[in-house]
Amino acid sequence: MIEFAASLDRMFEALADPTRRAMVERLSHGSASVSELAAPLPMSLPAVVQHLQVLEQSGLVRTQKIGRIRTCTIDTAALSEVERWINDRRTGWERRFDRLGALVDAEGEKG
């Protein structure tokens, strides 16, 4: 449970940076090599590699080196985990409102 929470820490932290979100956005259109990922970004390759490491440590991106090319892929299961955490909180709140609405209706019928 603590490990699960720590992984949420890392995933949210990884997504809190616009460069890293741009990299996830790019990878959502398909796997890419590190140099393909770096090409549109206004920064040095070592800076891109550092951002990539944060994404990899969070579990949101996996990389695989074949020969001299490192290919990066997003992990949709990790994205789903973040999405589910937010969705559960949001729908928890909305269900509460539905229950309150039902109570108000029931009271209205009594009166």
Added chain:
Amino acid sequence: MIEFAASLDRMFEALADPTRRAMVERLSHGSASVSELAAPLPMSLPAVVQHLQVLEQSGLVRTQKIGRIRTCTIDTAALSEVERWINDRRTGWERRFDRLGALVDAEGEKG
């Protein structure tokens, strides 16, 4: 557009902390006063208030002071914005796989 991105920065950053996630979790069950929010947390009230400020600045939580009580409420529109960002990336990737699958099927039928 830049402001929108900056707000995503702040929202993801706000959710990267387990205490702040516990506060959002509590608020997903209904609005709470600052002292109700603080009660289960193993830290001082000023520390809770600091976390609350981060949540408020991100837009995920709104607070309203009536008399001497400050009431905190989650903003489901802000939660939806974060959720949508992740969902769009995840489904972008999944649609890509569907297209690849359709291509493979079409090639299979040709052969």
